[in-house]
Amino acid sequence: MSSDPTPPAIFPVPEIASRHPTPRTGGEILVDCLSANRVDRVFCIPGESYLAALDAFVDADIPLTVGRQEGGVAFMAEAWGKMTGRPGICFVTRGPGAANAAAGVHVAQQDSTPMILFVGQIGRDMRGRDAFQEVDFVQMFSGIAKWVAEIDTAERIPEMVARAFVTATAGRPGPVVLALPEDMLRDRVATVPVAAAAAPEPGPSAIEVARFAQLLEGAERPVVIAGGSRWSPAAVETLADIAEAWDLPVATAFRRQELFDNTHGHYAGDVGIGINPALKARVAESDLVVLLGDRMSEMASQGYTLFDIPVPRQKLVHVHPGAEEIGRVYQPTLGVNAVPGAFLDAWRGLRPPNAPAWAGQAEVAHTDYLAWSTPPAPVADGAAGQGGDGLVDMGVVMAVLERRLPEEAVMANGAGNFAAWVHRFHRYRGPGTILAPTSGTMGYGLPAAIAAKIREPERTVVCVAGDGDLQMTMQELGTAAEAGAALVLIVVDNGIYGTIRMHQEREYPGRVSATDLFNPDFAMLGEAYGAFAARVRSTADFEPALEAALASGRLSLLHLKTDPDAITPATTLSAIRAGALAKQG
Structure with missing residues (x-):
């Protein structure tokens, strides 16, 4: 998401753009x-x-x-x-x-x-x-x-x-x-370089704004879902102002949590993988969904189940900067070809009701979110996946990150079940704080974090990567070291391709094939690139290791060993396997 102001319509052309150029x-x-x-x-x-x-x-x-x-x-x-x-x-x-x-x-x-x-x-x-x-x-x-x-x-x-x-x-x-x-x-x-004209910024018509106002007036359980791209910081601020003025619950689409301060009292959570069941029910039971900037593809739509296709059971206002996306999957009650900022500026011109039918629903939604996004208390050492016997409790790791990282920190990740801990328990505070692929691409996190740290060297940048995920682009540690990109890389090492193993145990319980990993000593690898490196062998070791990494002022790598059974915050591999075997009879 852009953190820069909208560029001018025509960029200044350098002096080399002579009208009588030399070859x-x-x-x-x-x-x-x-x-x-x-x-x-x-x-x-x-x-x-x-x-x-x-x-x-x-x-x-x-x-x-x-x-x-x-x-x-x-x-x-x-x-x-x-x-x-x-x-x-x-x-x-x-x-x-x-x-x-x-x-x-x-x-x-x-x-x-x-x-x-x-x-x-x-x-x-x-x-x-x-x-x-x-x-x-x-x-x-x-x-x-x-x-x-x-x-x-x-x-x-x-x-x-x-x-x-x-x-x-x-x-x-x-x-x-x-x-x-x-x-x-x-x-x-002999030719002249030119600057491109700025991309058009479509906005809503007066008729569309009036129709939108009517739909809002008739709603009892509205919810806003913000996502997609072409957001500006001003648009993000306007959305927060509107949420407060209209007392609306606002959710964000899959891996777009930066669009609404997650600590804001009107934030309802993210509509993505591992969705809060309370939020899923809220969207499903809503009578008006304002889908602002997003496409609501497979992950956000829970496998295309939140909305009926082609006509959703909820009234749907679909706002998108690409006209070709409106009606592509869902036939909306009202489709608006507009960038988010232009639509929100028009919405801000409407007068909110004094006593909306949905009053208080945002507070309930945020309370549900806080309960869902608070890591569980750690259990005694020695329990499976909870920090005993050289294993690290990811719930505690996330609690430490929430307590220790500054609000403006950038959190980057690739793809894998490890990311479920990040997206459920990390609270993103605003624009530019998330770099994560909605495409679910492994190996994305480290290169993205390098780009972030190069662009904003004074900002804290943390990449959380799974062991299989990291090894897709692990060689870019050399790029980070050469560029002086002092990011913190947290490697979650459970020795398996976790997401694939989870599906494998669900579909073919007990029949493991091609999902085990033979891993290097990641900390030693970090040291080879000149990074500060630490092996985190227990939950208690994580916070001092993080403090040392942040204080080092250089590229850092923290190698966490975790239990492969603790596959997500919500379940274990052994429970998935047992359920699949029971289902088979």
Whole structure:
């Protein structure tokens, strides 16, 4: 989510944009276009296919962060797009480089994040021969990117880069992929870099606002669900003001908890994996749902069960910046093509009722949330998964983090059952405090945390990663160390692919296959990269280890050993297995 103000309609064009330009290489023109569009960092893995662009960066005022694998830098660029609201920029080479980066493109697509991936490509005279590392990127990325194209001539670089910036940010934001033939980048032409126009910001019509007011007036059990992208800090503040003025319960969509202060008295919780049963019932029984900015896809909709398809049983007001998303799955009572801020500004102009039928429901919803999000008291050492015999109680870990971390801390994570502890028990306080993939992509947390710490070095950044999750992008510890990114990495090591094991025990109880992990000494690995590292062998060891990590002022890694049986805050693997066996008879 953007923490920056809305950019001007036209970005200032650097002095290089002379109306009588001298011939420059395609690589130089491309980098000039990035400067014209206010790009302040590029993430990359170098490749011989775009050496001319790498050469142009030598003379540019755009820093490069060089990662260790294309998936990692693509995640970093996606996280940058989440944080800024402007396209995160990533450069990779052809063939295998692009294939590795596809994971980050998929995250950007599912998470509605602006991003541009530039891919070095074979020479134009070699196309169609199955040349070295040749891939048709239009075919490869067309299902997960908003727009994919190859820049055939250097003269068209300004045009196509400007279009890429607009496309990535307009409507429902997402990724754009541009292929760069290596010979095109060496061509010398005289052309002018341009800055893209700002993406349009649609807003509600007067008729839609009046209809919305009628729906609110007739409601008895309304609930607001905030999610998606294209939020500004001002819009977040306006939503809180409206919630107070109208006494409304506000929930957030899956991994969008930053959109409403979780300690606010009108916060009802997050509609995602492991939803609070009380919140699930509240949404299901509501007579008016205001879905603000989100798509309500599979995870948030509880497997498409919260709303009937295609016509929900609740009255639904669906507000979304992408007109194509309205009515795509759910036929709303009222569909409004608007960015969240514009819709909220219009809502703020309405007069709230003096005694709404739903008075007091927000307080009840928040009380339910507080009860759900408070970690249980630890049990005696020695109990399964609760800190005895060298194992760490994740409930206590979360309680310590809540007590010790500043309100503005950034919490990053990838995917796995370990994340259930974070999303249930961590209370996010505002914009820019969460970096987590709604796409459920493993390996995302560490690269995202690196991007966050590079962008805001004075801010506390914590990544919680599972052992399987971390090993998808563990090599990016080298990137963090090189960049001086002093984040805190908490490794939750239970020796299994936890989410898959959970489903395996549910479907095939007692028949374990391919879900055990042989893990390294993660603390030793951190030390090899020059990080402060600690092995947390018991629950009592965690708080002093965290204090030492935060005080170290450098990259830190805390290796926690946890019980694989304590698979989520709500259940254990042994209980899942027993239930599945009983069901089989």
